[in-house]
Amino acid sequence: MGKFDGVLIASDFDNTLVFSEGGLRNRTPIPAISGQNREAVEYFMAQGGTFSIATGRALPSFEKVRHGIPMNGPTILFNGAAIYDFSTQQYVHTAFLPEKIRIHVAELLREMPDLAFEIYHDDNTIQAVNPNDITRGHEHLTHAPTTTIASIDEAHSPLLKLLFEEEGARQAQLLDLLSSRSWAQEYEIVPSSSFLVELTVQGSNKGGALQKLAELTHTAPEHVYCVGDHANDIPMLRLAHIPFAPANAIDRVKALPGLRVLPHCSDNAIAEMIRQLDELY
DSSP: OOTTTTOEEEEOOBTTTBOOHHHHHHOOOOOOOOHHHHHHHHHHHHTTOEEEEBOSOOHHHHHTTGGGSOOOSOEEEGGGTEEEETTTTEEEEEOOOOTTHHHHHHHHHHHOTTOOEEEEOTTSOEEEESOOHHHHHHHHHHTOOOEEOSSGGGSOSOOOEEEEEOOHHHHHHHHHHHHTOGGGGGEEEEESSSSEEEEEETTOSHHHHHHHHHHHTTOOGGGEEEEOOSGGGHHHHHHSSEEEEOTTSOHHHHTSTTOEEOSOGGGOHHHHHHHHHHHHO
8 A cells, every 4th residue: 555545646748747849849859757757756656646648649649758758547648539548558538529520620721721730540640731830840749740631531530639730820810710610619629839729529628538537547536636737738627636737837727726836847847746745645
């Protein structure tokens, strides 16, 4: 028996566990998890805790980095559209987009013909329409090659997630366009960085996936803790017994009730989180 038996930590990966934004902007190597964070997570698990990652990444892109991460729980992928158990190499949950997403995206493209986006599937393939510099930077960040196609109609089914890749005024235009559509309520639409906007089916966010993850790991709500930095992390942070965020988190995250702000993610934020939990238990 360990002091963290029955305790679950769900941690965002990019810019929470590791600071990867430079890799997207400048195409520099993604740093490994720090020694202090690694030691803290290994201590947490050795004391009976379950440590899981909750990421917007697809399976092939997370597969490239997961070997360097100490974890013993299933992984939330595709921003909550799937949960994958690496111990069995199987999906334990998937929530696919409806086929009418193709019609809805066609509406967006009439207003923004060169809109860049990636299409994610559960068979380890990623397809891209109108790839731009952000797409190529994201490909470098994830080390997951994409196949360019002419339109979403060429994408094979089923579809798990769309990732729009626009920044600045164009991201704002996209978000305004999406919010004006009557069908927008059928989806989870949320920015995950200043470059990226995630789209999954309604209910498939990190919060919904966290509830399923807690069920899978037999974790009571009062022993669920989450840490994340961006808007796509808010649904799971709201469900945490205590939510945490690194100092580099956006203001909307920091404004969540009861949230504890940790050091910058590049300054061992996860180790500090586990130190605080160590005092609680």
